Amino acid sequence: IINGTVATLNATKHQVSIRRRLNDGYFFGTGHLCGGSLISSDIVLSAAHCFVNYDINTGVFRPAEDYIVVMGNLDRFEQNNTLIYDISKIVYNVSMFNLTTYENDIALVFLNDSVPANYTRSQPISLNTQEVPDNTVCQVTGWGQTENGYLSDVLLTVDVPIINDTACATQTNFATGILRNGMLCAGYPEGQRDACGGDSGGPLVCNNKLAGVVSWGIGCALPNLPGVYTNVSYWSKWIEEHSSVSGGVGK
Numbered sequence: 001i002i003n004g005t006v007a008t009l010n011a012t013k014h015q016v017s018i019r020r021r022l023n024d025g026y027f028f029g030t031g032h033l034c035g036g037s038l039i040s041s042d043i044v045l046s047a048a049h050c051f052v053n054y055d056i057n058t059g060v061f062r063p064a065e066d067y068i069v070v071m072g073n074l075d076r077f078e079q080n081n082t083l084i085y086d087i088s089k090i091v092y093n094v095s096m097f098n099l100t101t102y103e104n105d106i107a108l109v110f111l112n113d114s115v116p117a118n119y120t121r122s123q124p125i126s127l128n129t130q131e132v133p134d135n136t137v138c139q140v141t142g143w144g145q146t147e148n149g150y151l152s153d154v155l156l157t158v159d160v161p162i163i164n165d166t167a168c169a170t171q172t173n174f175a176t177g178i179l180r181n182g183m184l185c186a187g188y189p190e191g192q193r194d195a196c197g198g199d200s201g202g203p204l205v206c207n208n209k210l211a212g213v214v215s216w217g218i219g220c221a222l223p224n225l226p227g228v229y230t231n232v233s234y235w236s237k238w239i240e241e242h243s244s245v246s247g248g249v250g251k
């Protein structure tokens with residue numbers, strides 16, 4: 001997160017950290033790989049690209065056993081007060097994530113056990129099922145890269161407004177990225193505030209509902225190059241079909 005502030009646990013109980021089980025140092029020393037959002041007692045919504053094996057850049061997905069999900073903490077190194085889960089399966093859309101266009105950058109991560117309903121540090125978030133009006137100010141959170149280029153030790157949050165699709169398509173087309181169906185944009189004309197590497201898969205929350213999944217961008221926080229998110233409302237039917245989680249909180 002670029003130019004964020006420290007998040008509060010109260011506002012981010014849905015936030016999880018997805019980590020590589022093998023701390024091989026390839027991605028990030030601590031194993032933190034991506035963010036995600038708890039959407040029911042045992043399902044996390046994240047980005048498909050988090051699970052692609054970039055080592056050989058074939059677009060092959062790594063198996064679920066390669067990952068763990070950590071939650072309940074603001075401090076990335078916190079060991080107490082956290083819950084750690086294995087992943088029983090990861091569900092992608094049949095059209096599959098496209099490594100070139102970043103289309104279909106969504107994944108359902110099924111935990112091997114349910115988060116106890118009385119565990120107050122982690123709670124599911126409701127899905128946004130309708131289009132978010134342009135200029136709505138939303139919050140994106142994560143442990144991703146900050147202004148100094150390193151992952152954050154503590155969960156950060158930053159406000160970003162939703163950008164009109166047409167305006168965003170024009171802006172992203174200036175460079176290599178192309179805005180496609182199922183994506184939405186948020187950011188400022190002047191840049192400055194944004195998600196960045198390591199925030200991927202994490203939540204964009206608008207009016208207390210999960211509206212976006214951090215997906216991609218051209219650099220981070222650059223002028224006229226907004227952050228691009230997987231549009232949760234575009235995928236809500238697919239999410240419901242594969243998880244029994246609908247607009248409310250499921251299970």
Ligand code: 4AZ
Pocket residue numbers: 194195196197198199200214215216217218219220221226227228
């Ligand atoms: C990334 O590399 C990434 N500015 C995530 C989000 C953004 C850029 C890059 C958005 O995971």
